[in-house]
Amino acid sequence: MLTNSRLVHQPHDHGRCISAALTRANDLCSEQKVRMTTTRESVLRLLWQSHQPLGAYQLQGQLSELLNKPIAPPTVYRAIDFLLQLGLIHRIPSLNAYIGCPFPNSEHSNLFMICSQCGSAAEVAHNTINSMLQSASDKANFTLQSQCLELFGLCPQCSEHREDTDNEQ
Amino acid sequence: MLTNSRLVHQPHDHGRCISAALTRANDLCSEQKVRMTTTRESVLRLLWQSHQPLGAYQLQGQLSELLNKPIAPPTVYRAIDFLLQLGLIHRIPSLNAYIGCPFPNSEHSNLFMICSQCGSAAEVAHNTINSMLQSASDKANFTLQSQCLELFGLCPQCSEHREDTDNEQ
């Protein structure tokens, strides 16, 4: 199981997450001969700022602040679409929110563990689950093209706190 | 694998789907001592009219026509919320749409196979996948509470047509 869940839900040098993501993004852009502009890079950076998915209008606010000028929704959505296309970010439909992808270019599951307490979302690539989904699709004569898997619950930290308060009662 | 995918993607006596669903719904309501009103029943019926998920505003239009009076969004959303609570319908987040649940009251996976061609959505309950997701959560110290799994692709019929046209080329 390839996962960044431990990383997400544990204290870590997050500067590294960000710079690694940006490096990957730039590499991918030169590879595909597309442009990583200031707007796009800023949006990607903002989405990597934390492990909480951000909505388009949160992004708008932060982007506007960062670039010190008014930003309209289309600008944000264009950057989002660009990054989605390249697989550098994901949309989490049930949250109407976006998050940086920790393993772009690798085929993976779009499986998220979303904490309903703190809002953090960890992406997990799980080969066994993927192949089960593939074979379930095959059995149903369903031609699988893409997927979006969302698990809701409590992240490790919030689970612990919950237990603590449970015990206190 | 408990599934209604064969049912959804094959011609069948759909009147039965509807009446079975309504009977289950009424039973559940008496059990839980809540009211199945005209609005709620109509919405449920509309959602069972086809195996295509419907958006809230599609429902609004159809409901308004059915009841022969103007219906405002809150009315629709209230009925939707009620039915969601009881587990009689599901929301499919990536479509902003709602669909009748073929096996309410049973614990199940919220796994949908959604045809990107014809829009039909089949719910599939797959115990093995469920338990894999559970154990993946356990390993990550993630307290799983609920889930939403969406598979996109081509349903059996649309897959066949696709092959046909592929061969013609």
Add this chain to the structure above:
DNA sequence: TTATTAATGTTATATTATAACGTATCATTT
């Protein structure tokens, strides 16, 4: 009946997303 709760009606508005068209910037060719 009256009191109480539950459901619906009504108006307004929040939130998320896109359409359409103009302007600026970048990259390539001449």
Add this chain to the structure above:
DNA sequence: AAATGATACGTTATAATATAACATTAATAA
């Protein structure tokens, strides 16, 4: 360097989805 074409961004307006707040009506219980 100038001209060209393509790409990205600016701007305005609006579509689509969802909810807040409060008034009214209907159902149930006391």
